[in-house]
Amino acid sequence: MLNIKRRHVLGGLALATAAPLWAQTASSAKAEGTGKGRLASKLRIVIPANAGGGWDQTGRALGAALLGSGAADEIEYENKGGKGGTVGLAYYADKYSNDPNTLLMGGMVMVGAVALHKPAVDMSRIQPIARLTSDYLVMVVAASSPIRNVGDLAGRLRANPKEVPIAGGSAGGVDHVFAGVFTRSSRSNLQELVYLPFAGGAEVVQAVLDGKAVVGISGYSEFSAQLASGKLRAIGVSSKRSVFGIPAIRAQGIDADMANWRGVFTGQGVSAARHAEMVEAMKVAITHESWQKTLKQNHWESSWLAGPGFNSFIDLDMTTSQLMVYMLKLKA
Template identity: 30%
Template sequence: MLPRKTWSLRSAAAALTLSIAAVGFSSAVLADWEPSKPVEFIAPANPGGGWDTLVRTVSNSIRAEELAPVNFAAINIPGGGGSVAWAQIGRDEKNDHKLFATSPPIILVPLSGRSRFDHNDFTPIARLITDYSIVLVRADSPYQNINDLFDAMKKDPSMSIGGGSAAGSMDHIAIAGAAGAAGLDASSVNYIAFSGGGEVMTNLRGGHIAAGISGAGESSAQLEDGMLRALAVSSSERIPGPVADVPTFVEQGVDYTFDIWRGVMGPKDMSAEAVTYYQDLLARMQETDNWKQSRDRLGWYDAYQNSEEFGKFLDEQYTLFSTVLKDLGLLAN
């Protein structure tokens, strides 16, 4: 059984300076490059999850604000918690017209032995936002708070908790870490992996799983029709916006937080000109009204890092998650 602890991803990045001005390449020298054809912007999962939401929100903001001369075409490549898409992108080195959404699974899935591609096989472009995990149940569920759910899981370890990432990846780590902090054996959580947050919601609504865990931002719309209820969110304080009424784990006596960062990467060996163009484009996008409105609606927090900063952050995440997975007994040999 794991000792009580708080696994906050924010602490791993606390020392980094989130300065838009500190770019990895000289914008003045490389400013003439721009994409010459539509950019493939890949969500490595089915529609409806966090990667898909990020891809479509970014693409819509760029188009609405007329920030680029070409469209950013949203493409879904589901499977393997991201590994299917990464394998395809990994074969497409030096492609300056392909990007993909990324988050902790780019570290977690390889560490758990489920992908031979990791963050070092791609080009970091920019980190964009921070989101949080949220635990959901059906509106008619007997569990009124997170401790009700954990008490039931203690009595019946076979209770299924669904998530939109692979076993050993982000959603699994989020719920297992919370369970461990609540005094359960984190490795015994019966986690069911689905191909994205949309599939989690479908199975939860259908009563096929006892609870689901997903990103708070992508789940806010799922709460609007009253079919689902939220039990806890993994932020240190309540999140303003659509899920403002949802209590944190900490409020309910579970000493646990979990941040979900999301960003953009590209194929390996992209040109320096393309990297600079995209990181600067995304920095400008975050200052637009369209982005700010979408960000607030989804409950996201801006957390921009340029390519160089994001690359260092990913290396730190690798070190952090190696420890987390080892604690859970999920680190691949």
């Protein structure tokens, strides 16, 4: 069982399947498995989001890979969206906590939502299996902006944060949390951060192009077309190293990195032996060609992590999110 602990935080911290399906079968995924990593004839994946988003894409891509690698012959999907994944989390914990054949998708967005909403059912009610992907956040400015790098941005934030509005996704989401982490790491006044929340990446792009925001934060895929056309310029990425040819923010002297990661979980009541089998099945599935193709199509980075390291990683993300929710005075 995951035990969320508070700790001191230093510094700042093409969908693989065709159309959305209720179920997939091994024949549709071209099963090639030899029995290694076999889990069951039928598996279920609960996706705590509506169809079409990042968790849905990841869950269905994982399902295809599990079929392709021979872990199962059929996969059922259940979408239960709402409140950053906390509705689906509660549904899963209530209905499938002891089910050894039902998986749950989750990730950084769920961690942030738990910190914000403080639901009765939190992530202590599930067991982490593995982190699968990371979608790093890119900071962009308009092509004509005088800001050339994150050092320039940090300087402007220290001088007058109210004149540096930052556009990103929904209030309290991963973009907002990272904006707070970056501001704090820049030694600027976090209470004066001006954050403009938008429903999608297209609106973030437009806010930067129209001059309503000085900086935009989102995943690389949301900005790729405008970066290629030269309308936007990337000044940093929230990874620990350069990605997409964009220099890491940390490498530029600002102590801030964060990933919009996605992973897979099982129920609190699932045995240690079954949990170990699930980890091995995931290791096999992520080598399947369908999974590798999905990573490439969606500009996702493979970021496998399992075991105690994954538990500690979630603990730190939870502490960071709780800190930002408190310091930014965010309300559900």
